Amino acid sequence: MLYNEDTITAISTPHGNGGIGIIRLSGERAFEISEGIFQGKKDFDKVKTHTINYGKIIDSSTGEVLDEVLISKMCKPNTFTREDVVEINCHGGTVVLKNILELILKKGARLAEPGEFTKRAFLNGRIDLSQAEAVIDLINAKTNESSKAAVDQLEGKLSVKLKEARSKLIELIAHIEVTVDYPEHDIEEITGQKIYTEIKDIKEKLSSIIEGFEKGRIIREGINAVIVGRPNVGKSSLLNELTGKSRAIVTDIPGTTRDIIEDYINLNGVPVRIIDTAGIRETEDVVEKIGVEKTHKEVDSADLIIMMIDADQGVNQEDIDILNKIKEKKAIIILNKIDMVSEDKILDIENKLGNKNVIRMSLKEDVGTADLGNAVVELFMKGEVSINNEVLITNIRHKNLIDKAIESIDFAIGAHESGMPLDMITIDIVNSAQYLGEITGESVSEDVMHEIFSRFCLGK
Incomplete structure (x- = not known):
């Protein structure tokens, strides 16, 4: 039995101004309502199913033309919901969409609940619940x-x-x-x-x-990656490099980043919520201290820790304290600013770090960022992101x-x-x-x- 007790409608395009906006109707009265507001070369009841037709949306009570539109008529059961469906393609202005939607509601449709078109597709046997x-x-x-x-x-x-x-x-x-x-x-x-x-x-x-499942979960949801380290080791520069934006302010002054800054990136096919944090150090600055506390909370909930160490300054006690805090976490260590030091100093730092996963990087010289993507894929996906023929x-x-x-x-x-x-x-x-x-x-x-x-x- 079809779930078509009433006719639902909603705007199906994102909120805001755009070139095109789409309003969708589904249900027993979708055609009747559309016939009462659409005026084209053919009467709506003469329009063939699964065709697109040019015309105007008119408020019959005032004779006012609301917009020029393209209207799609789709007869059941060969529709997404297995009900009669109409889609009105109008100009994407907020006011235009609002006026047409209000006219449709006035003609007897009901505003759809979130996901209700897909819910009807499920209830009417078009798809099962996992497909929905x-x-x-x-x-x-x-x-x-x-x-x-x-x-x-x-x-x-x-x-x-x-x-x-x-x-x-x-x-x-x-x-x-x-x-x-x-x-x-x-x-x-x-x-x-x-x-x-x-x-x-x-x-x-x-x-x-x-x-x-773990591979599928990461492909679907991504991972939470937190960039940590002492102040001024290049955390904000790394965020800006990975996102391709100037998301974080970068200066030579330690403690510039006071709050959590985040963005989503695609790292070698893995969706990553990347978070830049305040530098971890002892501080008397009240605002910076709050930022450091937030950093500790993000570290606790993160899937991946990207710890940055300044190659020019070497490893000090603050770095060791951070390493101890993240020792139970999946972590990648980045040795940044390698352009400023000799190979011997780099090797000395790597020896101090032991067998940890270390990536040499120079954001100034654009060295090492590709290695970070490869390391993430290897750590979480065993080197293979593609799905092939797997059922995940x-x-x-x-x-x-x-x-x-x-x-x-x-x-x-x-x-x-x-x-x-x-x-x-x-x-x-x-x-x-x-x-x-x-x-x-x-x-x-x-x-x-x-x-x-x-x-x-x-x-x-």
Whole structure:
């Protein structure tokens, strides 16, 4: 049954002025409402489906022309929501979009909730829940690889694998129920061994899917990288170099950076939230002291620490204190300003640092920044960012549910090995199928759906 109790509308383009703005309608009255506001060479009811037509949006109550537009008419079920859909392409001014949206609402449409178009696509069977979640991942993708991972999920690569496993579990449940219901055939031992073998096979397949979770999570969410070091070692210069912007003020005066400065970058295919921090040192300056405290908090929550050391000044006690603080963290040490010192001094500093991951760098001479990208990929992705043909789990909700499905299978395996009857094993197999169904939406609660779609933007 289609979820088309009413007709929804929203602006589907970002807020602000632009060349084009798009307003979308979906639902039973989408065509009726459009017919009442659109005037073109053809009457709206004569317009063919899946075509774009030029005309004007007119407020019939005043006769006022609101804008010249291109309007797309799409008949159900061959639409994103599997409902009648209209998209109005107008000029992208804030006032124009607002006026047209208000006219549509006045004609009887309702303002869509965040993600409601995608929610209807799910409820009407156009996509499953994991594919719906991929839509927001695609919108938020920060690199080519995160975009590709989202597209793969949107196309259903993950869904196919999970539905195969769930279907197999349901088939096994049916076998067990037949055996329990007809004990006179005395086939419980054969069925038990079959169940045992096949749930172990399903477990292996699910385990192989979640093996790539950490890689998938990083491709989707990126990593939090914090640049730390003593004042005036080049932290702000590094941030400016990596972002290609003058995000941070750079001077020769120690303590220039007083607060946290952050930006997002694509580092060799890995999305990175890079954070420049106040230099870590003992200080009596009240403002700088607050900045140093913030730096310590960022270090505690970071995925990666990029520590910078001034090659000209060498390693001192403040550097050693920082190294001790970050010793449990994934870290890359940058020896900056190597253009100012001899090779012997560089080797002496590297010896003092021991076997740590050290990159020689001169931001002035543009040396070493490419090595930083390579080191990040090696540290977090084992040298390989590309997805190839992998089916990657990128969503922590999916990962947790697959973990629970595997845990239930482990319980079933343990029950069989301890000689429990088949009907007791069924409980755990049912639970496993239930968890997989929560990923694809075949067995998901209304609360979970609401939580997922509330993270979407308006108009999608």
